[in-house]
Amino acid sequence: MSKITEAFKGKKAFIPFITGGDPDIDTTEKLIIAMAQAGADLIEIGIPFSDPVAEGTVIQEANQRALEAGCTTDVLFDMVQRVRLKTDVPLLFMTYLNPVYTYGKENFLSRCAECGIDGIIVPDMPFEEKDELDTLCMNYKIDLISMLAPTSEERIALIAKEATGFIYCVSSLGVTGVRSNISAEIGHTIDKVRKITDIPCAIGFGISTPQQAKSLAELSDGIIVGSAIVKLIAKYGRDCVEPVIEYVESMKNAIEHFK
Amino acid sequence: MKKGRFGNYGGQYIPETLMKAVQEIEEAYEFFKNDPDFINELDSLLKNYAGRPSLLYYAEKMTRNLGGAKIYLKREDLNHTGSHKINNVLGQVLLARRMGKTRVIAETGAGQHGVATATVAALLDMECEIFMGREDTERQALNVFRMELLGAKVHPVTSGTMTLKDAVNETMREWSSRMKDTFYVLGSVMGPHPFPTIVRDFQKIIGKEIKEQILFAEGKLPDVVIACVGGGSNAMGAFYEFINDSSVKLIGCEAAGLGINTSKNAATIANGTVGVFHGMKSYFCQDLYGQISPVYSISAGLDYPGIGPEHAQLYDTGRAQYVPVTDDEAVNAFEYLSRTEGIIPAIESAHAVAHAMKLAPLLKDQIIVVNLSGRGDKDVASIARYKGVSVYE
Ligand SMILES: Cc1ncc(COP(=O)(O)O)c(C=O)c1O
Numbered sequence: 001m002s003k004i005t006e007a008f009k010g011k012k013a014f015i016p017f018i019t020g021g022d023p024d025i026d027t028t029e030k031l032i033i034a035m036a037q038a039g040a041d042l043i044e045i046g047i048p049f050s051d052p053v054a055e056g057t058v059i060q061e062a063n064q065r066a067l068e069a070g071c072t073t074d075v076l077f078d079m080v081q082r083v084r085l086k087t088d089v090p091l092l093f094m095t096y097l098n099p100v101y102t103y104g105k106e107n108f109l110s111r112c113a114e115c116g117i118d119g120i121i122v123p124d125m126p127f128e129e130k131d132e133l134d135t136l137c138m139n140y141k142i143d144l145i146s147m148l149a150p151t152s153e154e155r156i157a158l159i160a161k162e163a164t165g166f167i168y169c170v171s172s173l174g175v176t177g178v179r180s181n182i183s184a185e186i187g188h189t190i191d192k193v194r195k196i197t198d199i200p201c202a203i204g205f206g207i208s209t210p211q212q213a214k215s216l217a218e219l220s221d222g223i224i225v226g227s228a229i230v231k232l233i234a235k236y237g238r239d240c241v242e243p244v245i246e247y248v249e250s251m252k253n254a255i256e257h258f259k
Numbered sequence: 260m261k262k263g264r265f266g267n268y269g270g271q272y273i274p275e276t277l278m279k280a281v282q283e284i285e286e287a288y289e290f291f292k293n294d295p296d297f298i299n300e301l302d303s304l305l306k307n308y309a310g311r312p313s314l315l316y317y318a319e320k321m322t323r324n325l326g327g328a329k330i331y332l333k334r335e336d337l338n339h340t341g342s343h344k345i346n347n348v349l350g351q352v353l354l355a356r357r358m359g360k361t362r363v364i365a366e367t368g369a370g371q372h373g374v375a376t377a378t379v380a381a382l383l384d385m386e387c388e389i390f391m392g393r394e395d396t397e398r399q400a401l402n403v404f405r406m407e408l409l410g411a412k413v414h415p416v417t418s419g420t421m422t423l424k425d426a427v428n429e430t431m432r433e434w435s436s437r438m439k440d441t442f443y444v445l446g447s448v449m450g451p452h453p454f455p456t457i458v459r460d461f462q463k464i465i466g467k468e469i470k471e472q473i474l475f476a477e478g479k480l481p482d483v484v485i486a487c488v489g490g491g492s493n494a495m496g497a498f499y500e501f502i503n504d505s506s507v508k509l510i511g512c513e514a515a516g517l518g519i520n521t522s523k524n525a526a527t528i529a530n531g532t533v534g535v536f537h538g539m540k541s542y543f544c545q546d547l548y549g550q551i552s553p554v555y556s557i558s559a560g561l562d563y564p565g566i567g568p569e570h571a572q573l574y575d576t577g578r579a580q581y582v583p584v585t586d587d588e589a590v591n592a593f594e595y596l597s598r599t600e601g602i603i604p605a606i607e608s609a610h611a612v613a614h615a616m617k618l619a620p621l622l623k624d625q626i627i628v629v630n631l632s633g634r635g636d637k638d639v640a641s642i643a644r645y646k647g648v649s650v651y652e
Binding site for chain 2: 049050051053054057060067072073074097100101102103123125126127128129147148149150151152153170174
């Protein structure tokens, strides 16, 4: 069982997302270590991209800030290498395919393995195109995370069968961003997955409140929260660690009682 | 063999959320492209509404003046709404209607694709929303008002570089939030499969007509076909019919802005590398880490950091050639064609005219066809600005 799948064992996982290098790389490093201490079970680090098509304005702006602050793929690899000396929390890169492709697919994955990245999520690489990376991921023991969306329907079985690590279940249509209402519809998707495989399913997109986290954790194995955290980082800049930790703890508490 | 590939290029690099929507379109298109009813309806609109076939005009004065090759202009500027964009839009909006969609969305650069989409949406009673970079809404202000007159809602896009690529980003985002009733009318031979194929199929009528018309006028094929390339739809439309006629040279003209050795250009083949963006694998202007470069051209319609995947293949195989044309050369050609032939070309098309002007003197007794993809009325104010002339619109 991979380190990522392991992280879901016996508990509901809380998975925070931050954009790497926002507002600067040192803050990202501190955030990762502090969030791991505060109970994050896995951590997703976004590689900033000039044109994040699946992102709403909050994360778009974080991408912009990170790029302007000089964050690059190499800067992130180096940071992960430093972080690995202090925590063994499973780490995932969330990246569009182009930065991987341009870095050189094999180069990218061998650097991931070297630095201690456990999995990657590539939102613009659907099932039909996953052979770009799946063999390389297998060779380097990196979990390639599959996504399911509310529109996946008859594609669910196809995708779930070949999924590794966990399945990222997109809660709603549209792009990332805080939503006041999240339909419980995604529960049906997860029910269908359960008939095929016992791989963990985590729900992401739109979740911000402990209440939402709690009710969606009931339907799944874990909760992914991005924009709500990135908003705090935007608001507090380099002083964001404390408010982010407070928030992570509150979310973790909300889903804790399912243990 | 994977779907929607042109050699190594193309594909479907989009979020899972959108997969169902593109697969629905693919399925519907595979059916309707052979449906006699659909074909008749499209043919009839192309003829009676868009005004096809467009003329193949022998530019006699230009030919004499340049003193070499015989120059013909394929007059896509004479289509209803003033560019080739209407060919594709009629096809896609009819398809959307057959699929039961009631709302169309589209990106636009110069505004020509937006105007064409708003026009056909008005005709076919569809709701219409257009996404346009804020910078483009300023340099093509008249087209914004035109779209609004036609009943469309225009959203200025303020993310990123606020031009065409950002308009595409924003239209994709909008589409991923609302697919049930909404069809994304993509404006060029780009994006995820099946768009590059669909758009090429709806544009290939340009080359088909050129072939018939030139055979009628000259009794032989042209030696060269030249077209400007933004995403590449008018070029693909003009080239496609000639791909197997190896004697016909195909030349695409990219926007070199202030020059390909400056940071201000949009010359994807000259300066780009292979990457994956906007749903497709192709050539893109990007940095070493795969960040898409901010690009520049005087022409909003060519101000795009990528090129359609079929062009990427034509380039790799050497079947087509791609050349950079600067702002200065394009503006010069814009004025030249206006004065010499009394035809004001779109600044996009003027890039192709500029290359024909370079080539013609070298090609005695040969025939050049220039695809005049659009008319220049929309550009008059921005050319005046470029020349430092103040005009009051
Ligand atoms: C008149 C005209 N020509 C050419 C283009 C470039 O698009 P494409 O390369 O798809 O033909 C545009 C785009 O806006 C246009 O308006």
